Amino acid sequence: MLTFRRSVVVAATVLLLFFVFFSDPKSISAKDLLHDVELEQKLQKNRQETESAIRELQASTSRADDAQERKIELLEAQRKNLEKQLQQLRRLPPDAGVRTQLAFQFPYDTLNKFPAYIWQTWKQDFDDPNFDERFKYHVRSWDEKNNGFVHEVMSDQTARTLIRYLYMNIPQVIEAYEAMPENILRADFFRYLILLARGGTYSDVDTEALQPIPNWIPDRIDPMKLGLIIGIEADPDRPDWDEWYARRIQFCQWTIQSKPGHPVLREIVAKITETTLQKKKENRLQLPSTKDRGSEVMDWTGPGVWTDSVFGYFNDPVKSGLYYPVTWSNFTGMDQPKAVSDVLVLPITSFSPGIETMGAGGDNDPLAFVKHHFEGSWKPEDERMNSN
Numbered sequence: 054m055l056t057f058r059r060s061v062v063v064a065a066t067v068l069l070l071f072f073v074f075f076s077d078p079k080s081i082s083a084k085d086l087l088h089d090v091e092l093e094q095k096l097q098k099n100r101q102e103t104e105s106a107i108r109e110l111q112a113s114t115s116r117a118d119d120a121q122e123r124k125i126e127l128l129e130a131q132r133k134n135l136e137k138q139l140q141q142l143r144r145l146p147p148d149a150g151v152r153t154q155l156a157f158q159f160p161y162d163t164l165n166k167f168p169a170y171i172w173q174t175w176k177q178d179f180d181d182p183n184f185d186e187r188f189k190y191h192v193r194s195w196d197e198k199n200n201g202f203v204h205e206v207m208s209d210q211t212a213r214t215l216i217r218y219l220y221m222n223i224p225q226v227i228e229a230y231e232a233m234p235e236n237i238l239r240a241d242f243f244r245y246l247i248l249l250a251r252g253g254t255y256s257d258v259d260t261e262a263l264q265p266i267p268n269w270i271p272d273r274i275d276p277m278k279l280g281l282i283i284g285i286e287a288d289p290d291r292p293d294w295d296e297w298y299a300r301r302i303q304f305c306q307w308t309i310q311s312k313p314g315h316p317v318l319r320e321i322v323a324k325i326t327e328t329t330l331q332k333k334k335e336n337r338l339q340l341p342s343t344k345d346r347g348s349e350v351m352d353w354t355g356p357g358v359w360t361d362s363v364f365g366y367f368n369d370p371v372k373s374g375l376y377y378p379v380t381w382s383n384f385t386g387m388d389q390p391k392a393v394s395d396v397l398v399l400p401i402t403s404f405s406p407g408i409e410t411m412g413a414g415g416d417n418d419p420l421a422f423v424k425h426h427f428e429g430s431w432k433p434e435d436e437r438m439n440s441n
């Protein structure tokens with residue numbers, strides 16, 4: 054029960070608390086305000102003193118500063134002069150050959166990674182309503198198997214624009230590309246050009262990805278020691294092989310993986326450029342309509358000149374570091390991937406599974422990576438063979 058005494062104590066306590074909380078802050082605040090003004094004045098004085106000291110110091114050192122500034126200007130001028138001289142050294146002499154210019158524009162370094170690009174071309178762009186449904190299925194297989202890769206499916210027109218851009222400093226290459234009388238030649242040339250400049254994987258639109266691209270390299274082989282990955286197209290182990298194929302071992306060029314600047318690509322681009330400009334000079338650009346048409350394409354831009362370029366590289370010790378001759382016999386009957394110099398050669402099963410000849414395994418073989426459906430209407434199957 055509340056007694057009188059108790060209520061007096063409670064009232065006194067409430068009053069005391071009231072004073073503590075509400076009267077005290079006002080007086081502290083006023084004191085602080087006074088203090089702040091004094092402090093502000095002190096700071097202002099201090100700032101003025103500091104600024105005038107800095108001005109004095111600056112005046113006394115301005116002469117030294119001027120000298121310093123002139124020294125810096127002189128060094129800058131010398132640096133610019135050196136830079137100019139360096140640039141002149143870096144520029145190629147005007148008569149540098151196509152090979153030198155290619156090596157200069159697209160240097161090769163095995164220590165680079167294989168770029169995560171997939172390059173494909175067809176008459177139309179992928180989203181064009183006329184783009185063939187069959188190819189759409191094959192093209193999508195590359196996306197499904199290769200998450201995170203940049204996948205470009207370009208129309209012939211886009212490919213042309215890209216090549217003009219990438220090779221603008223090597224006009225001979227563009228001249229050769231433009232001079233080609235038919236798309237089949239340009240489509241062949243394009244794959245070497247894009248891989249030389251950007252690297253990655255090129256594959257025809259009628260190929261189907263069976264496994265992710267990184268699976269192509271066996272665990273036992275260090276990717277940093279490789280620069281080019283190719284597959285065997287034909288290994289016709291029969292006495293009359295030359296009635297069917299132009300080369301005893303033929304490497305396919307419907308699927309190729311490379312790092313930018315690989316010397317095999319540099320060589321084939323240089324060779325095709327020279328051949329084409331020579332034909333242009335002699336007015337021999339048109340493809341024959343006879344049975345020689347196939348073998349002409351084969352040796353101008355197709356698997357014939359491709360296979361020769363690969364063997365040319367293996368047998369050039371300066372480029373490949375190999376001191377023993379390398380011939381078709383090194384690759385016949387292969388059933389496992391084989392690294393020769395910085396080139397990984399895949400067995401026939403890898404890019405031609407299910408052909409049921411020349412020792413190829415089936416589509417489910419662990420080494421089956423890409424299935425070629427041979428539906429490219431620009432390249433009838435007989436054009437990859439000899440004149441027969």
Ligand SMILES: *[C@@H]1O[C@H](CO)[C@@H](O)[C@H](O)[C@H]1NC(C)=O
Binds near residue numbers: 375377382383393394
């Ligand atoms: C190619 O085969 C020849 C003859 O059998 C052999 O001497 C050479 O070492 C082989 N080269 C490679 C790179 O396998």
